[in-house]
Amino acid sequence: MNWFATFREQLKKTWVNLFWKNPNRLWALKVAASIAFLLIPVELFFHDSFYGTTMALGVVAMALGETDVHPIGRLKSAGLSLILFFVISSLVSIFYPFPPYFFLLILVASFLLSITGGMNARAQGVTFGSLLIFSYTMLGADYSEQWFYQPLLFTIGAFSYSVVSILLLRYRPYRLLKEQLARGFHFLADYIEVKANLFPSDPQVQMQIRTQLAQKNIALAQQIELCKSNLYSFSAECSKEERPSVDFYYQKWFLLQEMQERAISSHEQYDILSREVGNRELLEGFGQLMRELGKAMHRYSESLLTEEAYKHPLSLEWTLTALKQMLDGEKGEAYYPTLSLLMKNLSGLERNLREEEMLTAQIDVTVFNSRKPETTSLSALFNPSNSRFKFAMRLTISWLIGYGIMQLFHIEKGAWIMLTSLLVFQQTYSATRIRLKDRIFGTVIGILLGITLAQLLPTLAGQILLLICSIYLFFYWLKKNYVVAAIFITTYVLASFNLLSDQGVAMMYPRIVDTLLGGAIAYLVVRYVWPDWQYKQLPGLLQQAITKNKRYFESIYEGSVTEEEYLHNRRTAYNADNALTSAWKGMRLEPKNRKEYEERAFTLTNLNHALLSYISAFGVHKRTNHLSEKEQLFCRDISTVLAYVTDMLEGKSDSLQHNALTQKANSWEECLEELQKDPTNTRAGLIYNISHVTRELLVEAPFAISAKLN
Numbered sequence: 001m002n003w004f005a006t007f008r009e010q011l012k013k014t015w016v017n018l019f020w021k022n023p024n025r026l027w028a029l030k031v032a033a034s035i036a037f038l039l040i041p042v043e044l045f046f047h048d049s050f051y052g053t054t055m056a057l058g059v060v061a062m063a064l065g066e067t068d069v070h071p072i073g074r075l076k077s078a079g080l081s082l083i084l085f086f087v088i089s090s091l092v093s094i095f096y097p098f099p100p101y102f103f104l105l106i107l108v109a110s111f112l113l114s115i116t117g118g119m120n121a122r123a124q125g126v127t128f129g130s131l132l133i134f135s136y137t138m139l140g141a142d143y144s145e146q147w148f149y150q151p152l153l154f155t156i157g158a159f160s161y162s163v164v165s166i167l168l169l170r171y172r173p174y175r176l177l178k179e180q181l182a183r184g185f186h187f188l189a190d191y192i193e194v195k196a197n198l199f200p201s202d203p204q205v206q207m208q209i210r211t212q213l214a215q216k217n218i219a220l221a222q223q224i225e226l227c228k229s230n231l232y233s234f235s236a237e238c239s240k241e242e243r244p245s246v247d248f249y250y251q252k253w254f255l256l257q258e259m260q261e262r263a264i265s266s267h268e269q270y271d272i273l274s275r276e277v278g279n280r281e282l283l284e285g286f287g288q289l290m291r292e293l294g295k296a297m298h299r300y301s302e303s304l305l306t307e308e309a310y311k312h313p314l315s316l317e318w319t320l321t322a323l324k325q326m327l328d329g330e331k332g333e334a335y336y337p338t339l340s341l342l343m344k345n346l347s348g349l350e351r352n353l354r355e356e357e358m359l360t361a362q363i364d365v366t367v368f369n370s371r372k373p374e375t376t377s378l379s380a381l382f383n384p385s386n387s388r389f390k391f392a393m394r395l396t397i398s399w400l401i402g403y404g405i406m407q408l409f410h411i412e413k414g415a416w417i418m419l420t421s422l423l424v425f426q427q428t429y430s431a432t433r434i435r436l437k438d439r440i441f442g443t444v445i446g447i448l449l450g451i452t453l454a455q456l457l458p459t460l461a462g463q464i465l466l467l468i469c470s471i472y473l474f475f476y477w478l479k480k481n482y483v484v485a486a487i488f489i490t491t492y493v494l495a496s497f498n499l500l501s502d503q504g505v506a507m508m509y510p511r512i513v514d515t516l517l518g519g520a521i522a523y524l525v526v527r528y529v530w531p532d533w534q535y536k537q538l539p540g541l542l543q544q545a546i547t548k549n550k551r552y553f554e555s556i557y558e559g560s561v562t563e564e565e566y567l568h569n570r571r572t573a574y575n576a577d578n579a580l581t582s583a584w585k586g587m588r589l590e591p592k593n594r595k596e597y598e599e600r601a602f603t604l605t606n607l608n609h610a611l612l613s614y615i616s617a618f619g620v621h622k623r624t625n626h627l628s629e630k631e632q633l634f635c636r637d638i639s640t641v642l643a644y645v646t647d648m649l650e651g652k653s654d655s656l657q658h659n660a661l662t663q664k665a666n667s668w669e670e671c672l673e674e675l676q677k678d679p680t681n682t683r684a685g686l687i688y689n690i691s692h693v694t695r696e697l698l699v700e701a702p703f704a705i706s707a708k709l710n
Contacts, residue, residue, distance in 0.1 A: 021305055023179045028475035030168065031063045034161040036468050043464065049499035050143045054150055056471070056496070057136045058085065058157025063165075063475065065129025067121045069176035069230045070237035071169045077122050078162040084130045085158055088113075089151035092137040093144065099407055106403055109134060111396040118388030120375045121229055129158075131422055138415035143500060173242075177249045180230050182301040184223045184256045189297035191216040192263050192349075196290035200274040200283040214581050214609065220260060221578045224571070227253050232371045243369055250368050251360035252304070254567065255352060259297075261570060262349050265617035266610070267342045267686065277335050285323040286339075289346055292316040296353050312354045320350055337685055345620050367564060387427060390530045395425050398525045402518060413510055420518025425526070430534065430586030432526045435482065436519045442486020443515050447508045449487060450494035454505055467495035527591070534587040538601055541583050543649035545576040545608045546697065549615060550642040553690070556619045557627055557635040570619065577612045580605055600700070607697050614689040621683060630675055634668075634687055638694050641665055645694075648701045658698075665695040 019026045038059070039052035062081060068074040088109065095102045110131065117127035137150050144150050169175065194212050201209060231250055238246055277283050296316050303310040327343055330336050352359060381388050398421040406414025424439050426432040450466075457466050470492035477484040490511075497507045552573040555566045584605040588598060627635070641661055647653040668691045675684040 016306055021302055023183070023305075024476050024479055027063070028472045030164055031059060031161065031475050032468050032472035034059045034063075034157075034164050035471055038157060038160055039464060039467070043460065043499075050140070050149075051153060053496045053499055054136075054140055054153035055157030055160070056467075057140075058133075058154035058159075059161040060471070061085065061129040061132040061136065061154070062158035062161045064132060065125040065127075066165060067125035068233060068237075069180070070234045071166060071173050072237045073122070073233055074162075074166055074169055077126055078158075078166065080122075081126050081129050082155055082158055082162070084126060085133045086151045086155045088130050088133050089137045089154050090148065092134055093141065093147040093150055096138065096141050103400070103403065106399050107396060110399045111392050114392035114395050115381050115388060116378070118376055118381050118386075118391075119378065120373050121233065122373075132419075135415050135419040135422060138418070139413065142412075174245060174249065177227075177230060177234060177246075178304045178307075180223070180227045181249060181252050181256065182304040184220065184227055184253075185297050185301035185304070187216065187220040187223050188256065188259055188263055189294040189301065191220055192290050192297065193294035195263070196287040196294070198274075199287035199290065200277075200280055202274070210606070214585075217264065217574075217609075218578045218582060221574050224253070224257060224260065225575065227256070228571075229373060231368070233373045235369060236372045247365045247369070248360075250365035251363045254363050254365070255356060255360050257567060257571060259349060259352050260574070261616050262345050262352070262620050264574070264613055265345060265620050266613035266689070267338050267345070267617045273335065273338070277339070278333075279326075279330060282323075282326055282330065282339070285319070285326055286342065286346070289316075289319050289323055292319045293346065293349055293353075296350075300353055300356070310353075310356070316350060316353075320347065341617070341621060341686070345617065348620065387532065390532065391425075391427055394525050394529050395422070397529055398425065398521045401521050401525070405517060405521075411510075411514070413507065413514065416511055416514030417518040417521065420515045421522040424519050424522040428534065428586050429526050429531060430589040432522060433589055436523055438483045439486050440515060440519055442483045443490050443512065445483075446487040446490025447494070447512065450491035451505050451508065453491060454494060454498060460499075463495050463498045467492055467499065470495060533590055534583040535590065535598075535601070537583050538580070538587065538604075539649055541576070541580045542604055542608060542701075543646050545573075545580045546611075546642055546649070547646050548573040548576040549608065549611050550639055550646070552612075553615045553618070553635070553642070554639055556615070556622045557632055559622075570616075573612060573615070577609055580608055604697075604700055607693055607700060611690065611693040611697065614686065614693060618683065618686045618690060621686065627683060628678075630678075631683060631687060634672070634675070634684075634691070637664070637668075638687070638691055641694050641698055645697050645701050662698060665691070665698055668692075668695060 019029055035056045038055045042052035042055070043049065062078070062085075065081060066074065066077065068077045091105055091109070092102075095105050113127040113130050113134075117124040133154055136154065140150050191213065194209065194216055197209050198206065231246070231253060234249075235246055274283065292313070292315055296313050299313065300310050302308075324343065324347075327336075327339055330339070376388075380386060383389055399418050402414070402417040402421055405411065406417060411417070420439065424432060424436045426435055453466055454463070457463060470488045473488040474485050474492060477488065493511065494505065494508060497503055498505075548569070552569045555561045555569045561569070584601050587601060641664075644653055644657060644661055648658070669688075672684055672688040672691060676688070678684075
């Protein structure tokens with residue numbers, strides 16, 4: 001009995017370490033196990049690979065399209081998917097032999113599925129899975145003896161995976177909420193660990209570090225938004241008895257946002273700190289403290305997934321204590337007030353982790369009990385100016401072109417062209433270009449690897465092993481590295497065709513050709529059909545970002561908004577900043593050469609992010625001391641200038657007012673230096689940083705306007 005208990009405990013520990021702590025592995029295991037459960041018995045008893053490989057594709061489509069996090073919600077989405085999979089596959093099977101009718105089916109089905117996918121997360125997942133089934137049915141049309149074989153087999157495969165997925169979610173109904181929140185804390189830890197490299201740093205590497213931080217910040221903000229969407233979705237399905245448990249995860253979400261504000265905040269320009277702080281060991285101490293905070297956040301993230309109690313690391317407390325003592329020795333230095341505020345901020349992060357249970361219990365989230373997932377109406381989606389409408393039109397056109405090429409040149413497996421276009425197509429030109437490069441590179445490497453493995457594993461058992469391992473690795477890497485995922489989905493396809501007709505290797509050459517054709521079509525369509533160039537979007541995004549920053553700033557110094565409004569204003573400011581940064585990144589990949597404007601756009605994007613970072617630092621310390629009357633007056637002056645900048649970007653400003661505000665902004669530095677001499681103005685240094693960036697935006701904004709006009 002002792003041996004059995006030890007074995008069971010070891011097995012549980014292995015399961016937790018291998019799968020429960022790694023959601024990507026768990027997702028991949030669900031898919032691979034579902035396929036193995038269907039494929040192996042069919043091969044053993046029916047000796048017909050068509051049945052097994054077709055059901056496996058149903059599993060893949062269902063897994064790629066699942067989004068709901070509540071067991072009831074997942075049950076609803078699974079039911080809707082099963083109906084759509086059967087209907088779509090049936091229509092394709094019936095009309096596929098008749099090209100004119102099939103052309104009309106593509107036109108109607110691809111457009112309607114694409115556009116309705118923009119309604120909400122559930123619709124997006126269900127419709128994407130249905131579009132995959134559309135392509136998969138075309139691929140298997142030559143192997144199907146009766147029209148209803150594929151619809152039934154796809155539905156059986158999708159149903160089998162749904163049973164596994166829903167049962168696992170019923171066993172641990174809050175697992176997906178934990179998973180999303182844990183990923184958010186992981187991203188936050190990654191951000192802080194990169195930021196630690198700024199303490200100390202040389203001006204030459206600071207640009208590179210800031211670029212890395214921008215990348216990490218985009219991922220973090222997107223994850224926080226995904227957590228919000230999942231929490232709203234869960235709230236819409238949960239019962240009254242589940243409310244207290246859901247409130248617990250809302251509290252964790254708010255904790256994540258508070259820690260995000262602390263992490264993003266900047267108390268001083270990093271080149272000035274590295275240059276003026278004479279004690280290099282002190283700056284290295286701040287960097288080490290941030291690395292220890294990052295490690296602790298990773299540990300906290302794992303505790304969310306495993307439901308184990310979080311153990312606050314002693315090394316973090318020791319580092320914090322030692323750094324405080326070192327900083328106390330620098331009293332009297334000019335940089336001491338700035339570093340003192342930074343220390344308070346990092347101490348707050350440490351306290352967020354150490355006392356997280358007590359802190360989260362104080363957050364009132366009852367107002368969120370009635371929240372519903374965000375939904376876009378069909379009338380709004382059927383608007384030609386809507387980005388989803390444009391996306392649906394582009395995808396439909398690319399599919400019609402792909403099918404036309406398939407018919408014109410009598411391409412036997414031309415459905416690969418359409419499937420590649422579907423997988424490569426993204427909302428923007430830059431994202432499509434990146435996905436296309438990754439897809440082609442991954443496919444070529446996958447073919448070389450697949451041919452090698454097919455020779456090493458020539459038996460039926462070897463091909464089944466290759467197929468199951470490939471699909472596991474595809475799902476494991478899909479959210480981590482798309483190139484690696486494309487490699488393994490290619491080896492999966494090769495193994496599938498080897499099982500079907502022993503022609504997996506022979507199918508690889510046409511697969512490369514079809515991949516190139518499908519990718520080229522997607523690229524040309526997104527390039528020339530209703531292109532949304534990011535350089536044209538940038539002025540509007542900049543205006544929105546500054547408007548949101550201004551509202552966030554006013555929420556801090558006016559203090560008249562509720563806590564919920566403050567959190568909303570802060571989150572929308574972060575999202576607007578990320579949208580601006582993403583647009584600038586996308587603009588660099590656009591085909592037209594606008595080197596001069598690209599540099600201006602970089603300056604404006606950096607200025608907005610710097611403004612947000614300084615406002616965040618201002619917000620972190622909003623509860624420490626009340627602002628003096630002079631500080632509040634100065635904040636109002638900054639708001640006035642920010643309001644004028646947004647008016648400039650909208651084309652509503654008065655040029656005479658510009659000169660007056662510029663003169664006033666030029667005198668800010670002197671005035672703030674006087675304010676800092678008075679010890680009652682405790683946050684004058686933070687206001688100084690905000691005013692400095694505001695003045696720079698006032699100078700640079702006209703260049704954004706000129707680009708908008710061009």
